[in-house]
Amino acid sequence: MPYDIIVSDLDKHPDAETGMKVAAVVDFWKKGDTCPTGHIVDVLGMPGENETEMHAILSEFGLPYRFEPEVENAADKISEKIPAGEYKIRRDFTKTLTFTIDPSDAKDFDDALSFKKLDNGNYEVGIHIADVSYYVQPGSVVDEEARARGTSVYLVDRTVPMLPEKLCNKLCSLRPHERKLTFSAVFEITPLARVVTRWFGRTIIDSDYRFAYEGAQEIIEAGKVIKGYETSVDGTTTVVPEEVQEAVLILNKLALKFRKKRFASGAISFERPEMKVDVDELGRPIGVHQKISKEANWLIEEFMLLANRCVAEFVATGANLDKDGYAVTGKAPAKGWKEEKTFVYRVHDEPDMAKIDNLRGFVGNFGYNLGKVANGKEFSRELNGLFNSAKDKPEFNAIELLSLRTMAKARYDVNNIGHYGLAFTYYTHFTSPIRRYPDMMVHRLLASYLAGGKSADRETYEAACKYASQREVVAAEAERASVKYKLVEFMQDKVGNEFDGHISGLTEWGMYVEIEPTKIEGMVALRDIRSDFFQFDDEHYTLVGRRTHKVYNLGDPVRIRVKKANQEQCLLDYELVEPDAPERAPREERGEGSRNEGGRPGGRRSEHSEYTGKQRRGDRSGSKSGKGKPSKKRSGRPSADKTAKPSRKPKN
Numbered sequence: 134m135p136y137d138i139i140v141s142d143l144d145k146h147p148d149a150e151t152g153m154k155v156a157a158v159v160d161f162w163k164k165g166d167t168c169p170t171g172h173i174v175d176v177l178g179m180p181g182e183n184e185t186e187m188h189a190i191l192s193e194f195g196l197p198y199r200f201e202p203e204v205e206n207a208a209d210k211i212s213e214k215i216p217a218g219e220y221k222i223r224r225d226f227t228k229t230l231t232f233t234i235d236p237s238d239a240k241d242f243d244d245a246l247s248f249k250k251l252d253n254g255n256y257e258v259g260i261h262i263a264d265v266s267y268y269v270q271p272g273s274v275v276d277e278e279a280r281a282r283g284t285s286v287y288l289v290d291r292t293v294p295m296l297p298e299k300l301c302n303k304l305c306s307l308r309p310h311e312r313k314l315t316f317s318a319v320f321e322i323t324p325l326a327r328v329v330t331r332w333f334g335r336t337i338i339d340s341d342y343r344f345a346y347e348g349a350q351e352i353i354e355a356g357k358v359i360k361g362y363e364t365s366v367d368g369t370t371t372v373v374p375e376e377v378q379e380a381v382l383i384l385n386k387l388a389l390k391f392r393k394k395r396f397a398s399g400a401i402s403f404e405r406p407e408m409k410v411d412v413d414e415l416g417r418p419i420g421v422h423q424k425i426s427k428e429a430n431w432l433i434e435e436f437m438l439l440a441n442r443c444v445a446e447f448v449a450t451g452a453n454l455d456k457d458g459y460a461v462t463g464k465a466p467a468k469g470w471k472e473e474k475t476f477v478y479r480v481h482d483e484p485d486m487a488k489i490d491n492l493r494g495f496v497g498n499f500g501y502n503l504g505k506v507a508n509g510k511e512f513s514r515e516l517n518g519l520f521n522s523a524k525d526k527p528e529f530n531a532i533e534l535l536s537l538r539t540m541a542k543a544r545y546d547v548n549n550i551g552h553y554g555l556a557f558t559y560y561t562h563f564t565s566p567i568r569r570y571p572d573m574m575v576h577r578l579l580a581s582y583l584a585g586g587k588s589a590d591r592e593t594y595e596a597a598c599k600y601a602s603q604r605e606v607v608a609a610e611a612e613r614a615s616v617k618y619k620l621v622e623f624m625q626d627k628v629g630n631e632f633d634g635h636i637s638g639l640t641e642w643g644m645y646v647e648i649e650p651t652k653i654e655g656m657v658a659l660r661d662i663r664s665d666f667f668q669f670d671d672e673h674y675t676l677v678g679r680r681t682h683k684v685y686n687l688g689d690p691v692r693i694r695v696k697k698a699n700q701e702q703c704l705l706d707y708e709l710v711e712p713d714a715p716e717r718a719p720r721e722e723r724g725e726g727s728r729n730e731g732g733r734p735g736g737r738r739s740e741h742s743e744y745t746g747k748q749r750r751g752d753r754s755g756s757k758s759g760k761g762k763p764s765k766k767r768s769g770r771p772s773a774d775k776t777a778k779p780s781r782k783p784k785n
Contacts, residue, residue: 137168149176154185156192181700183416186618187288194611196286200278200297207274208297213304215312220337224317226259227339232377233307234433237345237366241294242307243565245315245340246436248380255329256322256383260440261315261338263305265296265566266576268314275300276573280597283604285568288615290416294568301567309343316576318440318563326390331443333583342377349429352381385428388435395438399513399556402520405533408652410619418623421651437564438555441479444575445559448476448582449549474582475589477574477598479560481552482541483509492539498673499528499687509553527688530637530647542606545571545598547591571601617703620653624698624705631710636689639676641669644685646693646707655705657693664714 138157143149154177162169177192178185191198200208231247247259269276279295286293294301307313315338321330348364355362358378363370396402406423413419426434489512493503501519506512516536523529540554545562552560563579566572574597578589638645643658659667665678667685676685685691693707 139168139170140173141170142172146173146176149173150179152180153178154180154189156189183290186700187290187416187615190288190611190614190618191286191293193614194607196293196607196611197282198293204274204278205297208299211268211275211299211304215314215337219314222335223314224319224334224336226261226315226317226336227312229257229259229338230376230380231259231261231338231340232342232344232380233309233340234344234346234349234429237347240292240306241301241567242340242343243567244433244437245307245338246380246384246433247319247338248384251321254324256324256387257319258322258384258387258436259317259319259336259338260436260564261307261317261336262440262564262572262576263307263567264314264316264335264576265300265305266316266573266580267335268300268304269296269573271577279570279573283570283601284608286608287612289410289418289619290412290615295570296567305567307338307340309340312337312339316563316566316580318443320439320443322387324387326387326394328439328443331447333444333447333579335580342374344381344429346427346429346433348373349381349432350427352378353385353428353432356382358382381432384436385432388432389428391435391439392431395435395556396517399510401513401554401556402517403533403537403554405537406652408616408620410616410623412619418619421620421623421653423652438557441561441563442555442557442559444563444579445476445478445549445557445561448474448561448579449478449559472588474578475547475591475594476549476578477561477571477594478546478549479543479552479562479571480546480548480550481543481554481560482550483553484512484539484541488539492535495535495674496523496532499523499526499532501532510556513553513556527635527690528686529688531687544602545605546602547595547598569601570604571598574601614703618700621698621700621703621705624653624655624695625700628695628698631692631694633690633692634707636685636687636691639669639674639685639687641671644676644691646691648693648707653705655693655695655707657691657707657709661696661708662711663709664711 138159140157146155149155155173156175156177157171157173159169159171175188175192177188180186188198226247229247229249231245233242233245235242243263245261247257247261249257251257269279275297282295285295285301296305305313307315315336317332317334317336317338319332319334319336320328322328343366344364345366348366351364352362352373358375360375362373362378364373365371404426406425409422409424410418411420411422489503489506496503496519501522503519504511504515506515519532519536520529523532543552543554549559551558561575562569562572563575564572566576574594578594581589632648634646634648636644637647637654641659643656645654645656647654659669659676665681665683667676667678667683669675670677674687677683692710694710695705696708697704697706699705
């Protein structure tokens, strides 16, 4: 609940004007006082302005939006010249065909793929990752800042990077036709996608070509090498070399085989589209669409997963492998691997059986049978079967959402329990050190172990894993908040307009509706439905009219009118279009006179729906009256990197 803060240092902020948003820290709140006392950290600006609102969101979650001068200066001093000695100790891939595939608006390129046909009919595939740990030394000013941030944050209109621009967009970014230092996982792979050999180590590359996902997808859909084939990146049209086209086609075939094996092993197929808000140069939303993953996305995903899995397997087992190149469990470490190595794993626990039972009851209302399961592997098989049965049905989104709620959250840990969702015994994050600090930790540990180093201190890395997991959650929450704000802003000029949609969530206080074609979700309050008084049937997950007995189900098509778009509270309200519906009796006559569903003005509740995982928009505490709590070190208003880059690599 928002509250006022008494500030005593207003004279220190002469630029502050009445009505502005500020970031403030609560210093104390004496018993009996109606409001706390604190101090202003930063003056954010006038409400409604894009910079103000984005900085307010960052402040709310305690996230920085600039680098301190000493961090920027330290980064600027890092030499761009590759020492001659690095060529002697690194494997040279500068003459090997190499390319990147990234979003069209990307500025930082974490990874590149190299490809070479071998004389025996197999393929050499290299996954080359920016060697950030070469430039960022442990304990340095830049390293400490990156550790504190934990991850880059991707808001709708900007990236708040983990590393200063010189590192993330220039020095470490694997830009085409520039020699770059990399840390690589190199594999010999058969045409049937069996890993024959694997190699890990430091390398040098020179990327030949840059793809946007759309360009790579065009080649995949063409299905053959086309002489003179052109594609566009950053508005520049170029001819794609035939050897590059061939490499994309072969790598795609391998990726699809890896993907098939993964799902056969019990991986779970969550393929929820990503909401993408397009903004203009001023940060104003101009369009909304859903990004759907295609083969080009899967190509990158599968090879990143391969590298992540194999690095974890190597450290954990000393590279005991089966005939398909997977780690063999239950065997002693390979020769020379004399001790268990402390490592940063990406782990994902099995789902809770009680939640599985709840899901079984929920899907039963739609006629689906989720069989009894004894363990997680059986559940994954049943769940994938459920998704196949419900795909393209109105209730699919709700089923997928509740299925997600049965899952544990993935996290970083030194104790390996495997990754349930991916069906991997060992897994880590190796492929994105530009934007994730755990990947930097993995690079350092792997380099040490390859050089014969002893196991690192377990307690140190255990604490680091816990902190990194916390930062990941905070960043994700901020990203969602920025999307919510921009969606409401996008709907501002659409108040009064009508849209077709479908019911995406049901609660005791209203129905959530996603409109077409944007899939923007708002809430229809039950008290605003004129045709009848509706009650929530929690046994069958429906809304039932008390007089008419009309039933609303998840997935039902409805037509709505945009009632209100409140940017300040991030609330989007719809009302049902009921042309023939009579006016209901006043609330007092229906026995609802003073009822306030949820204890908030307007009858809203800001808690999670029990059945669909939906959350009522709004209740962003802090930004209006300065309730945000950033560190003192990270105050200020310098602009962040405004290049939006969605998180494209798996967050698994």
